Amino acid sequence: MKTDRADHSFTDEVLKEAGGENLYRCYACGTCASACLVRRVNADFNPRRILGMVIRDMREEVLISPVVWLCSACDLCYSLCPQEIHISELMRAIRNVAIREGYEPPGPIAIVNETLCSGCGMCATACPYECIEMVAGTASGNGHAVVRVDKYLCMGCGVCTAVCPSEAMRIEGFSREKIAVRMQAGGWFTDGESGPKIVVFICNWCLRAEDDLASLDRFPSHIRVVHVPCTGQLDPSLVLTALTGGADGVLVVGCQPGECHFQKGNLLARRRIAELKPFLDVLGIGNARLGLEWSLTSERGKIVKTVGEFTETIEQLGPSPLNEQSSVLPAPKTQTSLTNKVSETQD
Incomplete structure (x- = not known):
């Protein structure tokens, strides 16, 4: 269900999200872009440009773009930022708005086979993004808790697949x-x-x-x-x-x-x-x-x-x-x- 946007702008929505309150503290100096590991590989990802588009209330242009999902929260830019802003938190705030609007991350994420999952929880411990949680099993006959992946938090790193003893976790295309x-x-x-x-x-x-x-x-x-x-x-x-x-x-x-x-x-x-x-x-x-x-x-x-x-x-x-x-x-x-x-x- 699309959010009723009659009384507030896209910029306001981002500002109200956790981490979004720092939007106007950004000087647009570009230091984050110069240090960004994602930008070294994908030139389309430019935090300064993305934040500028948010400030200009360019809702559709920002939300439809796959690049807003690319920030992996490595936070190398944080120590260099003169304003001490966590760009990853601002990107998360933008993604939260995107999620409410019905958008989904474009890349492959971790997938769990509940039938194979033993419920050991090793993947949840290893995950750097805390996107895996234990839930009641729904697969027939397993009789124990299994893990579930939050598709909005998963970055598709595959760390979970390497520690899974039952091979229940996989990344599409990289099993x-x-x-x-x-x-x-x-x-x-x-x-x-x-x-x-x-x-x-x-x-x-x-x-x-x-x-x-x-x-x-x-x-x-x-x-x-x-x-x-x-x-x-x-x-x-x-x-x-x-x-x-x-x-x-x-x-x-x-x-x-x-x-x-x-x-x-x-x-x-x-x-x-x-x-x-x-x-x-x-x-x-x-x-x-x-x-x-x-x-x-x-x-x-x-x-x-x-x-x-x-x-x-x-x-x-x-x-x-x-x-x-x-x-x-x-x-x-x-x-x-x-x-x-x-x-x-x-x-």
């Missing part, structure tokens, strides 16, 4: 099964291509420059790039699937600590990888075959160097002891050779 399918597509593990098999799991938010994004498609065929919403969404089982399925190495590339689009997903990934490495030694795979590297959106060209250095490490280690295709792998090359291959395809 464990779909990520595994992308990783193995075309029989990649056993296709006989020369070079060490390396899976690169990369965060969707850590690269901005077009040439860096394009370079991901120019790596040699023995390197398989798999995108994830956040490194915090990467389940350890996917790493093990890669390393036991035929990969010689796995590299995880995420946002620099302090610059995670989803607040703390990269820190969760770092902890999981640190916990997984000793297990790889026990399996006889070796912990050096699993790498974690950070990438700043402002560091152009670093991704090629990062993957090249890891490739060199794997070449020095030789084929994985679990890789049945080890006999077809060539002698080690150098990092320079990989960099040259990527560069040659640019010319």
Whole structure:
């Protein structure tokens, strides 16, 4: 049901929301936009412009735009704001109005399968946005409480999916099964291509420059790039699937600590990888075959160097002891050779 707006403006509605009271305190200096991680990836997201449109009472133009849902409350801009305004709270105030008007977030969110949910609550504990709560189960025969996701608060980071022991949580398009399918597509593990098999799991938010994004498609065929919403969404089982399925190495590339689009997903990934490495030694795979590297959106060209250095490490280690295709792998090359291959395809 649309709100009766006869007696108040869009600006007034936002001002009345929690956090919206700071609307007129904004100087429109643009400091928030210069620090915004979202803006580095999506130039359409400009907090200064959005707030200016709210002040000018441009209701429909603001509410119909998908960019008002993009702020992930990383709050990097807060420490730089001369007015000490939480832009994330202002964005939340705008979204609250949008919700009342019947608008919904455009992106994928976490979905729970109540039949599989065990009610352990681990996802609710891990969620950085407190968008998951325990409710009475409605699925037939489960006999216990299950979790429910608030679609208006969920940012689709996928952290919940990585901690769910029953695989009841998933992000549309990024379930464990779909990520595994992308990783193995075309029989990649056993296709006989020369070079060490390396899976690169990369965060969707850590690269901005077009040439860096394009370079991901120019790596040699023995390197398989798999995108994830956040490194915090990467389940350890996917790493093990890669390393036991035929990969010689796995590299995880995420946002620099302090610059995670989803607040703390990269820190969760770092902890999981640190916990997984000793297990790889026990399996006889070796912990050096699993790498974690950070990438700043402002560091152009670093991704090629990062993957090249890891490739060199794997070449020095030789084929994985679990890789049945080890006999077809060539002698080690150098990092320079990989960099040259990527560069040659640019010319």
